Amino acid sequence: MLAAWPPPGTTLLALAIGRRVADGGDAPEFVPPASSDAREFLREVGFDRYLDGHGAARELERQSGTREMRQMAALDPAYIHQIADLLAERVPEMSETTSHLIGLCMKELLQNVFEHAPEVPGGPVLCFVHSRWYLREHNVRVAVVDDGIGIPAALRRRQVRGLQRASDLDVVEASVAEPGLSSGRGRRGLGLKLIRDIVTARDGTLTVISGTAKVKFATRSRIMRGRKLPQPFRGTAIEIDFRPGKAIPIASEPADEVF
Amino acid sequence: MARVLVRDVTSTQVFRTDGEQLRHAIEKAWSDADQLEVDFDGLRIDSASFFDESFGHLALGHPLAVIRGRLRPINLSEPDRALLNSIVTRRARERLERLVVVEIARLSAEHDLGPIAFGDLRSGGPFTEQEARASISSLEKRGLVRVLPDGRIRLSQRGRVEALGVGDADRSSRP
Numbered sequence: 001m002l003a004a005w006p007p008p009g010t011t012l013l014a015l016a017i018g019r020r021v022a023d024g025g026d027a028p029e030f031v032p033p034a035s036s037d038a039r040e041f042l043r044e045v046g047f048d049r050y051l052d053g054h055g056a057a058r059e060l061e062r063q064s065g066t067r068e069m070r071q072m073a074a075l076d077p078a079y080i081h082q083i084a085d086l087l088a089e090r091v092p093e094m095s096e097t098t099s100h101l102i103g104l105c106m107k108e109l110l111q112n113v114f115e116h117a118p119e120v121p122g123g124p125v126l127c128f129v130h131s132r133w134y135l136r137e138h139n140v141r142v143a144v145v146d147d148g149i150g151i152p153a154a155l156r157r158r159q160v161r162g163l164q165r166a167s168d169l170d171v172v173e174a175s176v177a178e179p180g181l182s183s184g185r186g187r188r189g190l191g192l193k194l195i196r197d198i199v200t201a202r203d204g205t206l207t208v209i210s211g212t213a214k215v216k217f218a219t220r221s222r223i224m225r226g227r228k229l230p231q232p233f234r235g236t237a238i239e240i241d242f243r244p245g246k247a248i249p250i251a252s253e254p255a256d257e258v259f
Numbered sequence: 260m261a262r263v264l265v266r267d268v269t270s271t272q273v274f275r276t277d278g279e280q281l282r283h284a285i286e287k288a289w290s291d292a293d294q295l296e297v298d299f300d301g302l303r304i305d306s307a308s309f310f311d312e313s314f315g316h317l318a319l320g321h322p323l324a325v326i327r328g329r330l331r332p333i334n335l336s337e338p339d340r341a342l343l344n345s346i347v348t349r350r351a352r353e354r355l356e357r358l359v360v361v362e363i364a365r366l367s368a369e370h371d372l373g374p375i376a377f378g379d380l381r382s383g384g385p386f387t388e389q390e391a392r393a394s395i396s397s398l399e400k401r402g403l404v405r406v407l408p409d410g411r412i413r414l415s416q417r418g419r420v421e422a423l424g425v426g427d428a429d430r431s432s433r434p
Binding site for chain 1: 274275303305306307326327336337338339348
């Protein structure tokens with residue numbers, strides 16, 4: 001999907017608010033994925049300028065606020081905190097809790113990417129993070145796209161029972177619905193299910209594309225829409241999209257005041 | 260009061276491996292005799308994986324009263340405290356559900372795998388009536404048990420597998 005990668009560890013950044021948070025470099029170049037659905041999704045989540053080969057192009061008219069993009073070869077907590085702080089600073093109605101949640105979701109997503117990195121032949125896995133906010137729509141969108149083996153292949157390699165013959169769509173749905181499915185060594189992670197719960201509790205959506213699956217978990221009723229893509233997407237693209245003003249506590253389920 | 264300074268234990272506080280290191284440090288230092296302070300001074304965590312592998316894992320293995328009695332996290336931001344409480348609560352519920360399903364399986368075996376009465380369950384389990392009812396409700400949603408119209412509880416095939424720990428063994432055997 002992606003071409004002209006710099007050496008691992010190099011940071012590439014394109015941003016529109018005049019604040020650099022990492023080393024400079026050329027804008028990343030994208031070779032559009034074969035799947036038109038995947039191309040459309042990448043366009044939706046903010047990679048349009050790069051798909052079109054205009055890394056430093058103007059802001060989209062409807063967009064206002066942050067536009068940051070960074071290529072990573074390892075999880076960088078400091079960068080995630082910078083993004084969360086930046087959103088907290090710039091986005092109206094952004095509460096401390098929401099800023100915290102954005103950081104939490106990004107860490108979980110990136111951890112998923114790099115936890116599975118050793119499984120990729122010829123690694124390392126590279127991934128892009130992109131966050132935006134829209135004044136008019138009052139929403140924040142964070143996208144994480146990687147060029148790893150993808151969720152279906154990763155789970156099939158782990159020989160998770162019942163998923164060997166399942167479709168990519170079923171595997172991706174299960175990876176979100178059933179916590180711990182992708183966690184190794186007997187661990188039962190919270191991962192995508194936690195993110196889905198956090199996001200949908202705030203009138204948001206979680207969209208996942210991997211292999212031939214595109215799955216969207218939507219607001220309130222938590223309706224899930226799944227679609228089989230005609231051509232597979234190499235890697236995984238995930239976007240969370242939610243309203244910063246929703247004053248909802250972190251836990252989507254009642255939690256005790258243990259501490 | 261004994262104290263563990265988190266930043267001395269792990270240089271980063273993101274990954275499950277970081278959380279695992281903290282858990283090991285806690286397990287070395289904690290006791291019923293003295294509450295252990297876990298000091299997050301100067302740290303911003305916002306990592307569910309880190310909290311889950313440290314405190315969450317402890318809540319899977321020990322009653323909530325023990326966790327609360329032995330540990331005192333300090334210098335946590337409010338969002339981090341809320342996240343920690345959420346994870347510990349979630350794992351504590353999971354622990355109770357496991358205890359309940361294992362108890363149902365044990366009693367069910369005594370009844371030739373037939374349904375059991377709620378009263379039988381209550382008399383033998385290490386949980387309160389309220390905890391048992393909440394766990395059964397959750398187990399029913401997950402398809403592990405079925406509550407019959409007469410109130411008795413029947414273990415499903417999936418519930419038997421869960422009670423035997425086959426599901427976990429399956430997971431832990433993965434590469």
